[in-house]
Amino acid sequence: MPSISAPSSKKATTLSVAVKCRPLTEKERCRNIIRVHNDKEILVLDPDLSKDYLERIQHRTKQRTYAFDYAFGPSSLNSDVYKRSVCSTIAGVVQGLNATVFAYGSTGSGKTYTMVGTKDDPGLMVLSLNTIFDLIKDNTSDKFEVTCSYLEVYNEVIYDLLEKSSGHLELREDPEQGIVVAGLRAIKVNTLFDLRN
Numbered sequence: 001m002p003s004i005s006a007p008s009s010k011k012a013t014t015l016s017v018a019v020k021c022r023p024l025t026e027k028e029r030c031r032n033i034i035r036v037h038n039d040k041e042i043l044v045l046d047p048d049l050s051k052d053y054l055e056r057i058q059h060r061t062k063q064r065t066y067a068f069d070y071a072f073g074p075s076s077l078n079s080d081v082y083k084r085s086v087c088s089t090i091a092g093v094v095q096g097l098n099a100t101v102f103a104y105g106s107t108g109s110g111k112t113y114t115m116v117g118t119k120d121d122p123g124l125m126v127l128s129l130n131t132i133f134d135l136i137k138d139n140t141s142d143k144f145e146v147t148c149s150y151l152e153v154y155n156e157v158i159y160d161l162l163e164k165s166s167g168h169l170e171l172r173e174d175p176e177q178g179i180v181v182a183g184l185r186a187i188k189v190n191t192l193f194d195l196r197n
Contacts, residue, residue, distance in 0.1 A: 018070035018085040022110035036073035039084075042066045078117045082127040090128045094135040094144070101128065125150075129192055147186045148195060160185050 019042055021034060028034075037043040044064045070085040089099045101124055103111035117123030122130075129146075136144045150161040151169070160166040162185045172182040189195045 016069040016085060016089075018072065018081060019066075019068045020072040020076060020081055020110065020114055021074050022113070023074040036071050037065060038071070040067055040069065040071050042068070042071050078114060078121050078123050079127060081114065082124055086124055086128065087131060090131045091135060094132060094139065126192065126195075129189070129195060133191065146189050148189055149181075149184050149186045151181060151184060158184075162187060 021036055021042065024034070033045045035043045035045070042065070044066065045062075070081075072081050072084075086101055089101065093099050103115050103124075105111050113123065115123045115125050117126055129148075132146060136146070148162075152159045152161055157168040158170070158181055160169055160181075160183070166183065166185070169181050169183050172180055174180045187194075
């Protein structure tokens with residue numbers, strides 16, 4: 001893992017945006033309305049629905065290209081997303097830098113799959129913790145404690161996903177920590193096994 005240090009300029013601390021297109025349903029594939037153009041661009045083909053299907057496909061009236069820091073197609077693994085867009089950020093956490101990685105999208109768009117993943121395709125949270133634990137293991141001169149929280153913001157309401165009966169939580173300002181989610185459970189973890197339990 002490469003060495004990470006604090007960014008030397010404000011520009012280096014800017015937000016990065018990665019887009020991962022989930023696999024399309026059969027109906028969506030037939031409409032052929034979205035494509036990953038390259039590793040940074042998504043092409044959205046928006047046919048005029050007033051025309052018949054064949055004419056819409058042949059004469060697309062609206063076509064837009066959206067650019068991002070990273071663009072991933074439906075066949076991309078979570079490990080691909082992690083290596084290109086998250087890994088270097090997570091490495092800085094062990095050196096004391098702050099980092100936030102979050103998924104945003106509509107219901108069914110693949111947020112949970114990307115963040116949590118499966119046994120065969122671990123998500124960004126699991127891959128991030130793997131990196132953190134590997135870096136901690138390699139660093140024998142410092143002492144570390146890893147705590148995790150897991151929350152969801154849905155319809156502007158915050159839910160603690162580690163505490164099923166918590167209801168909704170609220171943001172508060174703490175004089176020492178800044179903005180915090182009041183009542184959010186934080187668990188100490190020493191291994192990935194601890195987190196899975």
